[in-house]
Amino acid sequence: LMGYVGFANFPNQVHRKSVRKGFHFTAMVVGESGLGKSTLINTLFNTKLYPKKEPLPPSADRPQTVAIESISADIEENGVRLRLTVVDTPGFGDFVNNDESWKPIVENIEARFDAYLEQENRVNRQKMVDNRVHACLYFIQPTGHALKQIDIEFMRRLHSKVNLIPIIAKADTMTDEEILLFKQRVLSDIEHHNIRIFKAPTYENEDEETLNENEEIASKIPFAVVGSDTEVDTPDGRKVRGRSYPWGVVEVDNEEHCDFVKLRQMLVRTYMEELREHTNDVLYENYRSEKLLGMGV
Ligand code: GDP
Ligand code: MG
16 A cells, blocks of 8 residues: 555544644654665655755765754645654764764754753743654664674663664565574664663553554564665566565565564554653653753752
């Protein structure tokens, strides 16, 4: 189903709550250049937020810092509107010395917390705008080896500020067995370094179907994804979003081929509200109280 995102199929109560609150969602993408961030964003929200890229200027002319670019789009589905903002971070990991690549990203996330705090302190709080980052998709290069130093450093610096969702980029470049093995390595590295990634909460009174669905999503983390914003022809004559190879077609929306569908389900359907709540109740709240303590309040 090409034109389908999924947020209009929220469970009813969550849905009404989100619509009432204005239904803003901000996701950030981070990872080294060329890992498919822009492509995945286009695939995820089925909209060309990113026009086709112009060739990069010679490296000497490129900015020597991580840039922070924010793009918003209103997408509508079955009469439900979602204002989606994607924060891209081109330049991350691109420099000779990447020791502080995480820094401008932390600063950006904190600046968004500050903007929210400033609104909370106003007398008139009628028109609060929530531009806080609700989820950070961190792209891991599909090497098959352990996490790199830059991955570990970034996640350790960011895990107390944002909901981290690790992603294995370009999963079509690995076999199914390689992916399974790599996922285990990534997860054990994450555990070894005491990195907290977003953990979907489970509720006791859930029906079996929902429980199964939630468990299935959790079992796919880190999501191994394939992105494509073009349609290709399958050997059996279908048109699908995917990538063509001499040996066949990798279909983005086929759960047998990659975890894209599960990632989308987690973000815009099952856990959007939880991501927003955790951002507000835990991550922002911790930031706020530390800040007030620092000011001696
Ligand atoms: P970014 O620098 O992280 O934003 O990466 P882009 O989205 O610009 O993609 C870089 C290149 O990788 C482009 O040529 C894409 O067509 C290609 N690409 C994007 N996603 C995938 C994927 O899932 N698999 C493969 N094999 N290539 C991809
Ligand atoms: Mg890009």
